[in-house]
Amino acid sequence: MNLQISRILHAGYLFEYGDQKIAFDPIFENPFSRNCYAFPNVQFDHEQIRGLRLDAVFISHFHDDHCSLKSLDFLDKETPIYLFCVFPQLAEMICKLGFTHVQQLTLSTPVFVGPFEVLPLPALDVDVDSIFHIKVCGLNILNVVDSWVSPTVMNILAQSSPWDLVLWPFQTMRELEVLSPRYSEPSTGDLLPEWCEQLKILNPRFLVPSSCQFIHEDWSWYNSALFPISYKRFQDNVAEILPETQVWRLDPSASIKLAQSSIENGLPLSWVQPLEEQNVDYKYISELKPPSTAEISKRFSPLTKDQTDMVFYFCRDELPRKYNELEFHDESYFHEAKIWQLSIYDHQGHRTDFYYRISKGFMELASPELAPTAWLTEIAAFKLHSALTTGESLTSLYLRVNDMAFAASTENEIRSADVIEDPLIRCLFNQDFGAYQRHQLAQLR
Numbered sequence: 001m002n003l004q005i006s007r008i009l010h011a012g013y014l015f016e017y018g019d020q021k022i023a024f025d026p027i028f029e030n031p032f033s034r035n036c037y038a039f040p041n042v043q044f045d046h047e048q049i050r051g052l053r054l055d056a057v058f059i060s061h062f063h064d065d066h067c068s069l070k071s072l073d074f075l076d077k078e079t080p081i082y083l084f085c086v087f088p089q090l091a092e093m094i095c096k097l098g099f100t101h102v103q104q105l106t107l108s109t110p111v112f113v114g115p116f117e118v119l120p121l122p123a124l125d126v127d128v129d130s131i132f133h134i135k136v137c138g139l140n141i142l143n144v145v146d147s148w149v150s151p152t153v154m155n156i157l158a159q160s161s162p163w164d165l166v167l168w169p170f171q172t173m174r175e176l177e178v179l180s181p182r183y184s185e186p187s188t189g190d191l192l193p194e195w196c197e198q199l200k201i202l203n204p205r206f207l208v209p210s211s212c213q214f215i216h217e218d219w220s221w222y223n224s225a226l227f228p229i230s231y232k233r234f235q236d237n238v239a240e241i242l243p244e245t246q247v248w249r250l251d252p253s254a255s256i257k258l259a260q261s262s263i264e265n266g267l268p269l270s271w272v273q274p275l276e277e278q279n280v281d282y283k284y285i286s287e288l289k290p291p292s293t294a295e296i297s298k299r300f301s302p303l304t305k306d307q308t309d310m311v312f313y314f315c316r317d318e319l320p321r322k323y324n325e326l327e328f329h330d331e332s333y334f335h336e337a338k339i340w341q342l343s344i345y346d347h348q349g350h351r352t353d354f355y356y357r358i359s360k361g362f363m364e365l366a367s368p369e370l371a372p373t374a375w376l377t378e379i380a381a382f383k384l385h386s387a388l389t390t391g392e393s394l395t396s397l398y399l400r401v402n403d404m405a406f407a408a409s410t411e412n413e414i415r416s417a418d419v420i421e422d423p424l425i426r427c428l429f430n431q432d433f434g435a436y437q438r439h440q441l442a443q444l445r
Contacts, residue, residue, distance in 0.1 A: 003136055004266045005165070006255040009038055010065055011145050011211045013167065014269065017136050020114035022056045024132065024143060025066040028074050033065040033436075034386075034396040036214040039282075041275040042252045048271035049074045056113040058105075058120075059083045060145040061129045062090050062434065064393055065214075069097055069440040082111055084120055084130035087433050093441050105130065121156065123147035133160065138260055142202065143167045146211035154198055163204040165258060168195075170209035170234045171282075174226050175394070178290075180401040180419045186286035187228035191237040200241055206263055207247050209234045215282075216396075219299060221290045226395075227282040251278045293378035293400045297345035300382035308346075311385050315342060315354045320363040322427040328361025333417040335359075338374035339366060340423055344381050352381075358423065374410050376402050377424045387428050391435025394425065401425075 004016040010032070011025040028049050030038040053076060059067045062085045072081070072094065080101040081094055094102045105111070107130060110119045116136045123129030129147040133140075140160065146169040149157070157163075172192060177184035191199075199207070209231055216222045235247045248256060248263065253274055255266030303311065319342075334340075337359035344352045355373075357366035378400040386392040401422050402414055420426070 001137065002257040002259045002266075003139055004255050004257050005141075005250075006266070006269045006272075007213075007250040007252050008269070008272060009042065009252045010036075010213045011060070011169075013143070015116065015134070015136070017115050020116065021052070021054050022058065022113055022116055022118070023054050024058050025060055025145065026057060026071055026075075027065065027068055028071040029068060032068060032071070032214070033063075034392050035216050035220075036065060036396075037216065038252060039213055039215040040251055040278045040280045043273050043275055045271040045273060046074055050076075052076070052271075054079050056080045056082060056111070056116075056118075058111075058118055058132060059085075060120075060132065060143075060147070061085065061123075062087065062437075063128075064391075064436040066145070067437065069093065069437050069444060072099070073097055073444055080113075082118070086127050089434050090437060093434065093437050096441060097444065121153055122150070123153075124150045133157070139164045139258060141165045141167075142204070144169055144210070146171075149198055154201060158201050161203065163202050164260075165206045165208065166199075166202055166204040167208045167210040168199065169211040170231070171212040171227055171229055173212070174228060176419050178222055178225050179394075179399060179422075179425075180403075181225070181290050182403050183415060183419075187284065189228050189230065189233050189284055189286075191229065191234065196237065196241050199238065199245075203242060204245055206258070207238060207242070207245050208250050209247065210250075213252065217299075221288065224283060224285040224288050225290065228284040230281045230283070232281060254278075290400075293343070293380065293398070293403070294345050294349035294351065296398050297380035297382070298347060298349050300347055300380050302347040303381055303385055307385050308381060310388065311344065311381050312352070314384070314388060315344065316365065319354075319424070319427055320356065320365065323358070323363040323423055324361070326361070326426055326430060332361070333375070333413065333421050334361075334423075337371075339368075339371045340375045340377070341368075341373040342424060343376065343378045344384060345378065346381050356423070363423065372407055372410070373404070374406065375414070375422070376404050377422055378403060379424065390439045391432070391437075393436060394429060399424065 006014040009027045012027050013024045015022050028044045077098040082105050084105040091102050105120045107122050110117050119133040120130045131147050132143040140163050253268040253272035257264050257266040340356045342354045355366045355368045356363050383397045401419050
């Protein structure tokens with residue numbers, strides 16, 4: 001009997017052995033996570049999905065492209081859900097959705113589902129991600145999801161060799177670089193040397209370029225700036241370091257049948273339906289000049305007066321209060337007093353500026369004449385409203401940081417600063433776990 005592994009979307013997989021079925025990080029939406037569009041494009045037959053009887057679902061972490069309550073809601077509520085998340089609130093939300101068997105995973109403690117043994121292991125960011133070691137019918141499989149692997153865990157994985165199949169995250173997504181393109185160095189488009197060394201240690205028989213599988217809106221400059229590695233470059237890089245390893249691309253709906261001595265194509269999933277040519281690839285343009293935030297803001301709908309008032313009230317009143325509640329670090333870029341400019345763009349590209357004085361963890365509204373701007377944040381009013389009301393993720397906000405020429409001394413400081421020190425980013429995301437799923441739960445209930 002062969003093991004069948006089918007790609008759902010992004011990091012989603014279905015494992016079938018006999019009449020036993022388990023799924024990992026299933027997403028049944030397109031688009032998902034706000035503005036992630038399946039690439040290649042697919043649609044889902046939700047009626048068929050409602051009829052699935054899965055023996056278990058494993059969720060690697062809480063990010064909304066891996067744990068979507070809207071997707072889970074299509075499944076039978078008796079389905080056991082195994083979730084890695086250090087925050088108990090997410091398990092509680094899944095229970096409120098109606099699931100009766102929700103269990104938080106303990107790292108390095110295996111879960112047995114029929115013939116499957118699933119061992120969750122810590123990722124590099126131990127408080128966020130997990131990876132999965134899967135054993136079934138004598139096969140040894142590693143699902144790295146979209147995590148980074150620490151040297152300690154890599155030593156553990158090396159002792160578990162030989163590996164029959166590794167699902168490896170092939171994209172080094174430039175999530176931070178697109179926030180501040182003015183200060184970002186271009187990518188070579190090659191696999192990281194660290195990844196190459198780790199893949200050589202694992203030395204699997206078969207390797208699937210995993211995760212990603214999405215792009216943004218047709219007009220989005222992210223489609224040429226966010227994804228630096230093509231499928232072809234991945235295969236070429238692997239061939240150089242592991243000539244005996246076979247790279248097997250699995251697009252949404254596609255399946256493989258894996259045995260001890262063979263691999264072959266399986267029947268595609270009937271409920272994941274391709275809508276276009278599957279042999280598509282990413283095209284990274286290193287010299288791309290991104291459009292301004294004013295241009296991008298014209299892509300979005302106008303806000304009502306009440307929505308605009310909400311955004312401006314947040315900027316004037318809530319933002320300083322939230323920032324002043326955050327933990328302050330002495331090594332912060334804002335240790336010494338600096339003026340921060342926050343520019344909000346409406347649907348016509350018109351700008352409203354707010355100025356703040358920040359020093360040693362304290363923020364207050366300021367006059368623009370007080371001192372030169374030392375940090376700039378730009379965002380469309382539509383997107384800021386969405387972040388405040390629906391928990392929109394950072395990678396879909398089209399937020400832009402420091403897209404201007406500063407004084408020479410400020411330029412030097414900014415080049416060594418962490419873009420995540422941005423005050424708006426910190427206030428929107430540092431203390432608001434599960435906002436996306438909370439909004440989903442409210443809609444579904």
